[in-house]
Amino acid sequence: MATNTEPQISQESIASFHEHLGKSKRILALLGAGLSASSGLPTFRGKGGLWRTHQSMSLATPGAFNEDPGLVWQFYSYRRHMSLQAKPNPAHYALAALAEKIPGFQTLSQNVDGLSPRAKHPPKQLQLLHGSLFDLKCADRHCGYIREDYTDPIVPALAIPTSGADLTSNETREQDISDVSVSIPKLKHHELPQCPKCKKALLRPGVVWFGENLPFTVLETVDDYLASREKIDLMLVIGTSAKVHPAAGYIDKARQRGARVAVINTDENDRPPRGWNDGDWFFCGDAAQILPELLK
Numbered sequence: 540m541a542t543n544t545e546p547q548i549s550q551e552s553i554a555s556f557h558e559h560l561g562k563s564k565r566i567l568a569l570l571g572a573g574l575s576a577s578s579g580l581p582t583f584r585g586k587g588g589l590w591r592t593h594q595s596m597s598l599a600t601p602g603a604f605n606e607d608p609g610l611v612w613q614f615y616s617y618r619r620h621m622s623l624q625a626k627p628n629p630a631h632y633a634l635a636a637l638a639e640k641i642p643g644f645q646t647l648s649q650n651v652d653g654l655s656p657r658a659k660h661p662p663k664q665l666q667l668l669h670g671s672l673f674d675l676k677c678a679d680r681h682c683g684y685i686r687e688d689y690t691d692p693i694v695p696a697l698a699i700p701t702s703g704a705d706l707t708s709n710e711t712r713e714q715d716i717s718d719v720s721v722s723i724p725k726l727k728h729h730e731l732p733q734c735p736k737c738k739k740a741l742l743r744p745g746v747v748w749f750g751e752n753l754p755f756t757v758l759e760t761v762d763d764y765l766a767s768r769e770k771i772d773l774m775l776v777i778g779t780s781a782k783v784h785p786a787a788g789y790i791d792k793a794r795q796r797g798a799r800v801a802v803i804n805t806d807e808n809d810r811p812p813r814g815w816n817d818g819d820w821f822f823c824g825d826a827a828q829i830l831p832e833l834l835k
């Protein structure tokens with residue numbers, strides 16, 4: 540099923556959704572890369588999930604960092620750069636506004652791009668399940684050093700290469716290093732971000748890699764929300780393929796607590812497979828266009 544540009548949504552389903560939203564006190568949302576697609580950031584599955592010749596998911600592992608920390612840092616520095624260039628879109632703001640309005644609204648984001656925080660989403664109602672590109676921490680977990688950092692590039696060796704000056708505009712253009720035809724240097728250990736505390740280990744991005752546990756405080760907050768005896772009225776599943784766990788597992792946990800599910804996705808095939816029932820909604824289209832309408 541090809542993804543269509545104009546959201547095909549029946550007024551009737553919007554009306555039934557609004558009627559339920561109006562009665563909802565406890566709402567849970569799961570956010571994925573599709574939420575930031577309209578801000579110009581590639582999704583994990585976009586471009587076949589490839590960064591240069593590498594599966595993005597294969598670079599998001601402790602093993603890849605141990606094997607070639609320079610390449611993994613070039614991958615994450617590129618994503619920091621792109622995220623800093625990007626801006627939150629109307630969907631990020633619509634979610635932040637709903638959180639301001641409904642104290643019982645808790646948002647679980649799989650995104651590490653910093654766009655929801657930049658849309659002033661209330662921090663107590665935003666759980667960054669997989670960390671942030673803008674936290675740097677010591678690669679030696681016994682050291683424990685961590686800092687928030689928005690410098691770009693973090694070190695000179697991670698600067699995005701630019702092309703020679705264009706003859707007409709005499710402007711240099713940034714090269715797109717996600718494209719394998721653009722050559723990038725093999726970086727040496729001493730050129731990479733070093734831990735200023737233990738002065739032995741490298742710094743690494745403050746994200747959760749595959750095979751690593753999610754942040755304890757975040758898991759605790761989500762479990763407390765789910766542990767409440769009160770039912771959950773609504774589960775919003777926004778721009779995610781819901782294939783990564785434990786994040787994807789929260790959809791069923793919300794269902795088990797009485798939630799009706801609303802999925803917002805450009806791809807019909809990406810509605811959660813299990814437990815779909817008549818009370819649920821599938822809104823096919825761009826989250827940046829649909830959410831402001833849905834959440835008003």
Ligand SMILES: CC(C)NC(=O)[C@H](Cc1c[nH]c2ccccc12)NC(=O)[C@H](CCCC/N=C(/NCCC(=O)O)S[C@H]1O[C@H](COP(=O)(O)OP(=O)(O)OC[C@H]2O[C@@H](n3cnc4c(N)ncnc43)[C@H](O)[C@@H]2O)[C@@H](O)[C@H]1O)NC(=O)OCc1ccccc1
Nearest residue numbers: 571572573582583584749750751778779780783784806826
């Ligand atoms: C691949 C998957 C099967 N593997 C896992 O889930 C693994 C293993 C596992 C654990 N439990 C399981 C149970 C079953 C099976 C496997 C497992 N999980 C883990 O390792 C987790 C840690 C997972 C976190 C990994 N880190 C990420 N990110 C940070 C780094 C980084 O970003 O670099 S995951 C990363 O990938 C995922 C990508 O998914 P999406 O965001 O959904 O993006 P995607 O591109 O796939 O889809 C985009 C969607 O948007 C739609 N879309 C596009 N444009 C738009 C648009 N404009 N509007 C609306 N929608 C749109 C598209 O149609 C599409 O549907 C996100 O979670 C993202 O954060 N840790 C862990 O479980 O620890 C304990 C443990 C420890 C050891 C051993 C066992 C257990």
